[in-house]
Amino acid sequence: MDCHITHRDSHCQVGMIGQFTFADNVRFRDILDSIDQHSSKSVTLNLKKVDFVDSAALGMLLLLREKGQAEHFSITLEGAEGQVRRMFDLSRFDSLFTLVY
Amino acid sequence: MPPLPGSYAAPVSAPTGAVFFSSEGGEDPIRDMLDAGHEGAVFIEDCVSPGIITEAECSMTFVCSTNTAYRQPIARLLAERLQAQLGLARSTATALQTALHEAVINAVIHGNLEITHPITSLEAFDTYYEWVHEKLVQESYARRWVEIHISWDEHTVLVTVDQEGDGGAILTWKNTAPAQMQVNGQGMNIINSCCLAVEVAREGRALQMLFSRKPMLQVGAAASADFWDEEPQTAETLQERPDIYNSYILVVDDDATSRLLIGEILKRDGFTRVATAKNGKEALIEIARQLPDIIILDLMMPVMDGFAFCRKALQIPSLRHTPILVQTALNTPQQRVEAFGLGATDIVTKPVNRDELLARIRVHLEHKHLLGQLVDYHERLERELYVARDMQKMLTPSESALGVLSQQYGLHLQAVFETSSGIGGDLWGVQALSASELAFYLCDMSGHGVTSALNTFRLHTLIRQPELPARDPAAMLSALNVHLKQLIPTGQFATFFYAILDIENHELRYATAAAPPPLMWNAAAQRATALEGRGIPLGAVAGAAYDNYRISFAPGDALLLYSDALVETLCKDGSMIDEASIGSFMEGQLHHKEPQRFMTRLLGWFESRTAAPPEDDLTLVFCQRL
Numbered sequence: 110m111d112c113h114i115t116h117r118d119s120h121c122q123v124g125m126i127g128q129f130t131f132a133d134n135v136r137f138r139d140i141l142d143s144i145d146q147h148s149s150k151s152v153t154l155n156l157k158k159v160d161f162v163d164s165a166a167l168g169m170l171l172l173l174r175e176k177g178q179a180e181h182f183s184i185t186l187e188g189a190e191g192q193v194r195r196m197f198d199l200s201r202f203d204s205l206f207t208l209v210y
Numbered sequence: 211m212p213p214l215p216g217s218y219a220a221p222v223s224a225p226t227g228a229v230f231f232s233s234e235g236g237e238d239p240i241r242d243m244l245d246a247g248h249e250g251a252v253f254i255e256d257c258v259s260p261g262i263i264t265e266a267e268c269s270m271t272f273v274c275s276t277n278t279a280y281r282q283p284i285a286r287l288l289a290e291r292l293q294a295q296l297g298l299a300r301s302t303a304t305a306l307q308t309a310l311h312e313a314v315i316n317a318v319i320h321g322n323l324e325i326t327h328p329i330t331s332l333e334a335f336d337t338y339y340e341w342v343h344e345k346l347v348q349e350s351y352a353r354r355w356v357e358i359h360i361s362w363d364e365h366t367v368l369v370t371v372d373q374e375g376d377g378g379a380i381l382t383w384k385n386t387a388p389a390q391m392q393v394n395g396q397g398m399n400i401i402n403s404c405c406l407a408v409e410v411a412r413e414g415r416a417l418q419m420l421f422s423r424k425p426m427l428q429v430g431a432a433a434s435a436d437f438w439d440e441e442p443q444t445a446e447t448l449q450e451r452p453d454i455y456n457s458y459i460l461v462v463d464d465d466a467t468s469r470l471l472i473g474e475i476l477k478r479d480g481f482t483r484v485a486t487a488k489n490g491k492e493a494l495i496e497i498a499r500q501l502p503d504i505i506i507l508d509l510m511m512p513v514m515d516g517f518a519f520c521r522k523a524l525q526i527p528s529l530r531h532t533p534i535l536v537q538t539a540l541n542t543p544q545q546r547v548e549a550f551g552l553g554a555t556d557i558v559t560k561p562v563n564r565d566e567l568l569a570r571i572r573v574h575l576e577h578k579h580l581l582g583q584l585v586d587y588h589e590r591l592e593r594e595l596y597v598a599r600d601m602q603k604m605l606t607p608s609e610s611a612l613g614v615l616s617q618q619y620g621l622h623l624q625a626v627f628e629t630s631s632g633i634g635g636d637l638w639g640v641q642a643l644s645a646s647e648l649a650f651y652l653c654d655m656s657g658h659g660v661t662s663a664l665n666t667f668r669l670h671t672l673i674r675q676p677e678l679p680a681r682d683p684a685a686m687l688s689a690l691n692v693h694l695k696q697l698i699p700t701g702q703f704a705t706f707f708y709a710i711l712d713i714e715n716h717e718l719r720y721a722t723a724a725a726p727p728p729l730m731w732n733a734a735a736q737r738a739t740a741l742e743g744r745g746i747p748l749g750a751v752a753g754a755a756y757d758n759y760r761i762s763f764a765p766g767d768a769l770l771l772y773s774d775a776l777v778e779t780l781c782k783d784g785s786m787i788d789e790a791s792i793g794s795f796m797e798g799q800l801h802h803k804e805p806q807r808f809m810t811r812l813l814g815w816f817e818s819r820t821a822a823p824p825e826d827d828l829t830l831v832f833c834q835r836l
Contacts, residue, residue: 130315135339138335
């Protein structure tokens, strides 16, 4: 997937495009590094343009969540649609993340 | 790369730009293909064509190297191809792509690259992917093949993902509890929710997934196609699915280890509200504090054992809908029968099997939730029906209106209007036509409930139309018939009685459309007789004609109109009230000259003779000239 990271004040906005899968471990690492560099207090991942996620992507999001809990930044997942939304439902992400549609 | 000559036939339909491979026809055609440098996929400009090696009418086999499977979107390509070829619904193709994708990653990473340990932290995450890439550059790993075989029939598609490597990881995943929030191990859960069925073959190396071609409602495999339905689920529909994980579960067991174990099983599955009790007595205390949604009960306990608890629970009305799941190590048929007889909903054996326990709990909780919804719906419907009934009551003349008319025309007018099921199909009314003429009518729409009630509203509006010949009963019925024939559906009709009381001329002019013959009390003769008259029910036949009848109606005379319920309700002694007995009753009552008591006495007489409230709407109208 492609991603576009912007920072404003201490908010990190990540726009993702395409398929978010196991093959995106490097991109994901980039996102984590960017959060570290800017000491973000809140992170929003916009998934509106993501049309597919797999179990590895779900795992990465869970790792992000653990990091958020350890380093005290909030995470919002916004715009999940279609297959992405189904996967989130299946894994009960509504009980783990703030989901915005 | 040009295709090699060999034993595989060229496929029938080729997508644009595809290159198909065939081998030399040796012992291991796949090895040959990979040895010859064919990776199983080729870049042609920007599009990747699948390396399909065989394609028959109802099946397709795709082979590629681990490297290709890792780097190319194989699952997407195959799913898209299948969607086009088989005309699959988008939701089916999405489910297929998702499951296939998971199966392929499994085959590649855990099977062929033999990386099986989970990612436990962010640090481990980076290391994990370093290992993956380290192995991918080693030819011995990268060249291992992945084979995807797809076959289909009219209803299903079978996809088998096979690999060269060890594949032990699939078996591990199969045992993962669904709601476990692990970073790894989601794959099998996802696959399960996409397919009708999943099988593991070749000692764990091959994963067989069966998909439905059409979206079907399925139980078990988490309603696969329904879940992946094209229509996005709105927040409302998400809430409608029973969230059983909010249920409050009470575990009753004297053994501390057992309580702990079951509690753990439940919590890991996602149930957050779990309470425990050591014995039946403590359980009752807990229940008094908060009513559980389900009780898991050990049968053998020292203080108030399970059987005693069940006996007690039977007597508690609020536990009526609470499923009791009984656990026992002793499991003879007699004990099962006894447990069920005492109100146990289901039985699980001890030692507890986690999957079975969870499966049974889910079934009972979902069932209870659905039952609750049904009860709520029913209650809401009843409330609405009673509101509708009040509206209907307003269509009939009020007591005060009757009082005014009584005064004006020198009458005693009284009526009873009881519907059988909230709303009914009866309607009666009274209309002043002139200073000396008063019209009465009683109508009975066929059927019960909502449809006949709606017709009464129509009739009520209709009968007030000024252009209707209100002063001529027979003409009135004809005119009403014309309208009702159009309004009422075929097969339904209405019985109708219409009478005009003419005070000045001391007579009653009337016409009837198959209504129960009203009773007339003749004060001079001290006799009650049924009014004669015939006519076809309204709404049955176009162009029906009616006759006018006349009878004298002097001061002291009385008229009783009634609906079917009076004469069609079964009495306690097995008989039915008929006109003759109503007539006798009238005679018995009215020569006492107390008209105001008549209606009460009539109702009392009716209720004393009948076994139960009438199944039909009961309407009574009594009018006596003073």
